[in-house]
Amino acid sequence: MSLLFPPRIASIVQCDFTGMIEPEMVKKRDVVVIARNRHNSRLVTVVPLSTTAPSKQEDYHYLLPKNPRPDGDTHKEVWAKCDMVYTLSIARLDLYYTRTRRGGRQSVNMQVTPTDFSAIQKAVLNALNLSDNEPVPARDLESASAQALRQPEQ
DSSP states (O other): OOOSSOOOTTEEEEEEOTTOOTTSOOSEEEEEEEEEOSSOTTEEEEEEEESSOOSSOOTTEEEOSSOOOTTSOTTSOOEEETTOOEEEEGGGEEOEEEEOTTSOEEEEOEEOOHHHHHHHHHHHHHHTTOTTOOOOOOOOSSOHHHHHHHSOOO
């Protein structure tokens, strides 16, 4: 079942990447929500999580200090693969569920800590080669071409 609402920033949810084409993600996996779309509430930007360590650790990989799954193996490493950022429909997302004592299922709200979220953001910037760029300057509302049209000829 897909989500009907955008999850909170820093939430961990499951994403169904079915229909993507390799080398993109192609299966269900946990992801961290790193942004909501400002103009379309049905889109979010995510970073996938993986229990497979990268063959060579780069500055765009982040090892979480512990497995965030409540029923997961506490000794298993979980990596944020910040070089694989996706903006996806919330229809691909679902909450994480655990089994109840009576055999039902119960949703679990998982989030990364503020420290981990900050490190994931930094790793995303590294992956996009944006870590040492200056901020984008504010633009005037009027374009340069409109200003040029108004200037008198000399």
